[in-house]
Amino acid sequence: MTSNITPRIEINLQKIRHNAKVLKKLYGEKGIQITGVVKGVSANLEVARTLVEAGITSLADSKIANIKKMKTSGLKAKFMLLRTPALSEVKQVVEFADISMNTELEIIQALSAEAIRQNKIHSIIIMVEMGDLREGILKEDAPSFIREVLKLPGIQLAGIGTNFACFGGVIPTEKKMQEFSDFVSEIQQEFHIKLPIVSGGNSANYTWLMKTNDIGLVNNIRIGESILLGRDPASGKIIPGLYPDAFCFFAEIIESKLKPSVSSGIRGRNAFGESVSFEDRGLIRRAIAGVGRQDVWVPGLTPLLPVEILGASSDHIILNTKHIPMKPGDEVAFSLNYGALLSIMTSPYAHKKYLHQSSEKCDSLKKTSA
Numbered sequence: 001m002t003s004n005i006t007p008r009i010e011i012n013l014q015k016i017r018h019n020a021k022v023l024k025k026l027y028g029e030k031g032i033q034i035t036g037v038v039k040g041v042s043a044n045l046e047v048a049r050t051l052v053e054a055g056i057t058s059l060a061d062s063k064i065a066n067i068k069k070m071k072t073s074g075l076k077a078k079f080m081l082l083r084t085p086a087l088s089e090v091k092q093v094v095e096f097a098d099i100s101m102n103t104e105l106e107i108i109q110a111l112s113a114e115a116i117r118q119n120k121i122h123s124i125i126i127m128v129e130m131g132d133l134r135e136g137i138l139k140e141d142a143p144s145f146i147r148e149v150l151k152l153p154g155i156q157l158a159g160i161g162t163n164f165a166c167f168g169g170v171i172p173t174e175k176k177m178q179e180f181s182d183f184v185s186e187i188q189q190e191f192h193i194k195l196p197i198v199s200g201g202n203s204a205n206y207t208w209l210m211k212t213n214d215i216g217l218v219n220n221i222r223i224g225e226s227i228l229l230g231r232d233p234a235s236g237k238i239i240p241g242l243y244p245d246a247f248c249f250f251a252e253i254i255e256s257k258l259k260p261s262v263s264s265g266i267r268g269r270n271a272f273g274e275s276v277s278f279e280d281r282g283l284i285r286r287a288i289a290g291v292g293r294q295d296v297w298v299p300g301l302t303p304l305l306p307v308e309i310l311g312a313s314s315d316h317i318i319l320n321t322k323h324i325p326m327k328p329g330d331e332v333a334f335s336l337n338y339g340a341l342l343s344i345m346t347s348p349y350a351h352k353k354y355l356h357q358s359s360e361k362c363d364s365l366k367k368t369s370a
């Protein structure tokens with residue numbers, strides 16, 4: 001039987017601290033300051049505090065509720081809203097975010113009016129589209145856009161930013177990064193301004209960082225995944241010297257039986273509207289873990305034991321445990337990708353357990369009767 005609560009995510013703060021320190025140094029040596037992106041852990045305060053302790057002075061999240069949570073917790077950092085605010089949230093954005101990313105004049109005008117109302121100056125970063133086709137103004141529209149922004153009271157244009165490899169998977173190559181810096185340089189010349197922040201991307205900029213001899217004007221990169229999971233998302237590779245296993249997820253077996261591998265009866269669509277098919281492997285050891293799609297993006301889980309995920313409904317993950325007999329109360333450990341981490345950390349049903357030694361490891365064998 002298990003003494004721990006499940007579903008449970010174990011969070012090794014020491015490993016996260018190590019990753020943050022190494023990346024801060026790596027980027028810092030090239031003159032780039034990193035902003036720690038905490039949306040992958042739903043701005044978990046223990047993790048956010050760990051990043052601040054590692055020397056990160058700016059934290060970012062895409063949800064204003066998370067920015068508010070961090071700001072009101074007393075964390076000593078600058079807080080960046082990582083997504084353009086919705087018109088309906090400008091009041092909170094001006095109140096809690098030190099800086100927000102923006103792409104719409106109408107919204108910046110609303111931020112300006114709200115900043116005046118709150119007797120504040122709100123800083124913004126204008127996001128520019130460099131090919132990934134998510135957020136960003138087009139480069140050709142930038143001069144007229146910026147001209148209007150610079151007229152707005154209560155708004156400080158703190159910087160220009162761009163984003164890669166989030167929607168279109170577009171890689172921040174040397175050429176793209178050079179184009180971005182050239183563009184920023186043209187804007188600075190045209191408007192006779194020096195922008196304090198030139199924010200050139202995210203964890204996917206790692207390869208560029210390592211290879212480039214010229215970072216251009218970039219002085220900031222917003223980093224989430226490589227701090228949390230030690231990976232360069234563009235290549236999928238682990239960054240040398242970083243921990244990829246700061247998080248480990250545990251689910252508990254609630255049923256385990258020898259059952260057929262193929263369903264019986266006339267088959268329609270399942271609860272998620274999908275048509276499923278089964279390979280006939282005879283009787284198999286089928287175990288059910290008591291967690292499902294309501295809590296976790298199941299395709300992002302990898303079992304640490306040689307068992308197979310057959311599928312999942314909202315509250316059940318169905319496993320083929322192969323040669324491993326399991327019984328109710330046994331735990332199954334999983335490693336997670338970014339999507340799985342994001343979902344579990346957002347789920348109120350997932351219990352969080354903090355580990356403080358980097359030597360502490362997820363050990364599924366320890367937790368599972370063999």
Ligand SMILES: Cc1ncc(COP(=O)(O)O)c(C=O)c1O
Pocket residue numbers: 037039062082083163166201202203204222223224225226233
């Ligand atoms: C605008 C923006 N910048 C940076 C990040 C951080 O990305 P990553 O976790 O790949 O470092 C994200 C995604 O979370 C984002 O949306």
